[in-house]
Amino acid sequence: MSNPIFVKRLERLLVITFNRPKVRSPLSSEVLGLIEAAVENVEGDDSIDRVVFTGVEDVFASGADLNEIRRLSGSAAKVFGERGQRLMGRIDSLRAETVAAVNGFCFGGALDLALACNTRIAAPTATFCHP
Numbered sequence: 001m002s003n004p005i006f007v008k009r010l011e012r013l014l015v016i017t018f019n020r021p022k023v024r025s026p027l028s029s030e031v032l033g034l035i036e037a038a039v040e041n042v043e044g045d046d047s048i049d050r051v052v053f054t055g056v057e058d059v060f061a062s063g064a065d066l067n068e069i070r071r072l073s074g075s076a077a078k079v080f081g082e083r084g085q086r087l088m089g090r091i092d093s094l095r096a097e098t099v100a101a102v103n104g105f106c107f108g109g110a111l112d113l114a115l116a117c118n119t120r121i122a123a124p125t126a127t128f129c130h131p
Contacts, residue, residue: 002019002020003019004018004019004020004025004028004030004031004034005017005018005019005031005034005035006019007034007038009048012047012048012049012050013048013049013050013051013052014038014041014042014048014050014051014052014096015051015052015054016035016038016051016052016053016054017053017054017055017056018031018053018054018055018056018059018060018061018110019055019056021055021056021057021058021059021104024059024061024062024105024107025055025056025059025060025061025062025110026061026062026063026064026065026066026068027061027062027063027064027065027084027108027109027110027113028064028065028068029065029068029080031065032083032084032087035087036087036090038051039087039090039091039094042094042095042096043090043094043095046095048096049096049097050096050097050098050099051091051094051096051097051098051099052098052099052100052101053098053099053100053101053113053114053117054100054101054102054103055102055103055104056103057103057104058103058104058105058125059103059104059105060100060101060102060103060104060105060106060110060114060126061105061106061107061109061110061113062105062106062107062108062109062110063107063108063109063110063111063112063131064080064081064084064108064109084109084112085112088112088113088115088116089116091113091116091117092116092117097118097119098116098117098118098119099117099118099119099120099121100113100114100117100119100120100121101121102114102120102121102122102123102126102128103123103125103126104123104125104126104127105126105127105129106122106126106127106128106129107127107128107129107130108129108130108131111128111129111130112130114128
């Protein structure tokens with residue numbers, strides 16, 4: 001499997017690219033961990049003043065990885081959901097400007113992420129959905 005996200009620093013900009021378009025770039029536990037690490041980096045580095053989230057091909061990202069969620073107990077699923085909501089709150093509270101550059105499918109938790117950003121820019125072909 002390829003890297004589920006790429007995190008690239010360009011001077012004062014941090015670009016986070018979701019990179020599993022064949023499976024709609026789900027926000028799995030692994031992906032949440034990678035985003036949490038990137039957010040922690042931004043929280044601790046005043047030289048980063050903008051964060052851009054984007055995807056590849058015709059996919060921004062989807063919500064939770066349903067294959068992963070299906071295996072969780074009810075209490076574990078609740079913990080996973082709360083983790084995602086805390087992460088969206090951290091994104092919303094970042095000092096750095098946050099931008100969701102939505103290039104295609106943006107479903108579930110990915111829509112939550114886009115809404116947590118200060119600015120959303122959508123391609124004409126972007127599709128938004130929340131269960």
